[in-house]
Amino acid sequence: MTQDEQKRAAAQAAIQYVPIGAVIGVGTGSTANYFIDELAKIKHKIEGAVASSEATAQRLHKHGIDVLDLNTVADLPVYVDGADEITKHLHMIKGGGGALTREKIVAAVARKFICITDQSKLVNILGSFPLPVEVIPMARSYVAREITLLGGHPALRQGFTTDNGNVILDIHGLQILNPVELETTLNQITGVITNGLFARKGANVLLLGTDAGVETITVG
């Protein structure tokens, strides 16, 4: 299977986790887009969706799926999204598309995070993929200096503004041995909105598209 076929297969497998009549949290990116295409096929069986980005909201609208304000949603049983890297402990790096903050908010509300990826995303140690950090623009230089003190090499994502009007610093050169600790440390730097480590609250289920089909990985 090609990488795209693996993504599509994982997205198709996620449909079994969608409860009838529920509101569904929907992630951002190429794999989440495959999931939206699948969700559209059963749109009359769900109440609607909460989007983790403007791009996802637009795609949901285009497919005729109602997009709800998260503040009006009492129960979000499931959030389905891709990842840039994921370990067998289901810790992730996300935010390659810059949607990390809204993704983390929707994931925080959801009872279950279903991660859908192709097999290239499964790694032993997080950090080969540069770790995105969303930063208030006026704090950009200060936050970059603080990240350097932690041993990372931050690079401003050129010409990019998040849906929240902020900038992204991508941290290169990290070997993330303790993702829970680093997630907390980075979030304590003044000016940081959040970072792309999803470790304190990781995924509950990984649906991994592979050459041999979709593998289901859970923790504990």
Ligand SMILES: O=C[C@H](O)[C@H](O)[C@H](O)COP(=O)(O)O
């Ligand atoms: O901001 C983007 C998101 O975190 C995506 O979930 C992540 O970048 C994976 O995207 P893709 O499915 O396109 O590889």
